[in-house]
Amino acid sequence: MTIPSGFQFSTAQCGFKRPGRSDLGLVVSTVPAVAAGVFTTNRFQAAPVLVARDILEKGSSGIRAIVVNSGQANACTGQEGIANCRATLELLSALGLEASAILPASTGVIGDQLKMELWEKAVPALRENLGRMGLVDMARAIMTTDTFPKLAAREVTLSSGTVRLAGFCKGAGMICPNMATMLGFILCDAGVEHEWWQQALVRCVDKSFNAITVDGDTSTNDCVLALANGTAVRALGADLDLLEEALLEICQDLAYMIVQDAEGGTKVMRINVRGAASMSDAQLAARAVGNSPLVKTALYGRDPNWGRIVAALGRSGAAFEPDDVVVRIAGMTIFRQGTPVKADWDSLLASALRRDVVDIDLELCAGEAELTLMASDFTEEYIKINAEYRT
Template sequence: MLQIPEGYKFAALEAGFKYSGRNDLALILSEVPAVAAAVFTKNKFQAAPVTVGKEILAESQIVRGAIVNAGLANACTGAEGIEDCRESLILAAKYLGLNSRDLLPSSTGVIGPRFNMEKWREVAPKLKPALSDSDPVKAAKAIMTTDKFPKIAWGEIECNGKPVRMLGMCKGAGMISPNMATMLGYVTCDAEVDPKWWQETLRRCIDKSFNCITVDGDTSTNDTVMAFANGASGVKADSAETKDAIEALLLDICQQLSYMIVQDAEGGTKVMHIKVSGAASDEDAELMVRAVGNSPLVKTALFGEDPNWGRIVAAAGRSGAEFDPEQLTLSFGKIIVFEKGKPVEGDMDALLEPIMRKQDVEVNITLGDGEGTSMMQASDLTKEYISINADYRS
């Protein structure tokens, strides 16, 4: 059963920005002021909602929620796109009885086209009547683009004898390789938190979740993860024990959601869990997991259930990581196929056949006795991915 944090309401409406016959506008609203944290794309082309969201948070981390549209990214739309974004917030806030700086904007979809602001004017009066405290799944569906299923996760812990609840949702299936995927994520929490700590905590959790996945190596103009904490539970994160418990729950929610993105990769059929250990540094290990996870040759072999270790060691070798090739050991699950710079003898194809048939495939690379480690989850690359993205705008 969904465990919805205290004091939050959700709405999902059909605005007709690009899609017809489905909801494409979501509202996440705290009934009381909430502390907001956010991490945004590092892409040089930053969408209008990213620019405006940063401006709002630079003024104050106390907001009431987020409004998210699907279908149009409002990216690369110039000064006009930024004004459209600001006007959309003014319209929404007017009918919700809020200030426009109380809402953080997000958009996802096609890059380039501007909003039809008449559609915003038509849908804004419907926002407040649509609010419900039991509709996060509808909101998660409304922000989908090429996603096959809504992505939502929740959990509850006890702090000081009281429950603290957290619920997260995200969208994303393609254009995924976060460097902070197209991805948007939102987490609601009912604990009372310090704004600076909440921002630092979200960034740490993203580094261990959303920043550890890849579908196609692309980062978007709109990538955003936001987290809200409104204190409605009566629990204050003012001790190390409480902070650690809340951070652990946030990390769990983020990791559940990020795994769903790779699981739902456009055309994807498998998830590769790549781990590099023994590297000279964490940075070297990360270079290697990204090179392997983003390699089209590795990903197509995964789709074909082919344990082609040569493609993996080749990707490792061109990753830019510093290591001794004679020390590299590679295994699929617990089966070592390449050790100390040379292949292991035996009928590896037969041994690995049952492993490669699974949806989740473990790839472990050891480089030596260094302390550097990194992990990543990557999808396979399929014919359907090409079809989806060749026809995306049609």
């Protein structure tokens, strides 16, 4: 995988949740980088979210590192949690890093305080492993219920030369876009202005991580952090459009992997809303269908139950006339003018519902807004994973 220049990686096995697995990762830029961040809108914001936001507000052009742990969310932990989070950044001074130049992120069980004695023991391992680990090692270290590491990369030829981007993320459950319900990290070796980098990240998140759902839950720890260290060439003018296009592709690749993983999920449901009265209505319609347990279990069971789709759409709050709505599954019109289209849908759609990706098209005929949302199905495995998450 193509890795942007000027970045090094390190991981450590700390035993935050279970022994024998890497659960702490560190990304270090060899030079100060321009940083951007998008964070959860959940009112209960985890300590690392609060600390990272504070660091970015004080100075987003001199960031040197991102440190991420799994197994401990450090959420709903009060002032002690914030103090512990800042203390973990101070510990990394042993690697020559200023605490104010490190962005923290955490994932895991909500409510537990960080095990600071384990963090202290981890610092020598991080120092020893720096530069010896790769992006795959980082992606593995931040996994919780993920079944595979999630990575994406691009190389872009600009007028001034070649730049590289790479991203990794974690996420499989507690996924409902209201920012980006997961942890995501993007690295780039282009030189950019902070204001553009931040705005580009927001735009790309809206079209990727904000356009997926697994179970309707928005986490306390969500964040997408992006570093651009300028060790390659500077992006200016029309080159910025090419760079943003590559950034969007990486975000969309990673977002798809989250829905594909989905804690026991077997299918990706691509919900295409067209003709909504507003973008807000398009969101309401798509999320009502994508988050419906009845629609999701029908998808898992390969059941073309259009009634569940229509019922979810009807309670979504989106504006439309019921007789104008058209519903298609896998490109076949199954509902229109307020009634089902008569056919042997169990037979006609049997093959399509066995596919990994199933399209559900909703024509509202109420305006011009449109939106595509990716959602997962629900399986027995999802219940098992989340029933046993803490135990």
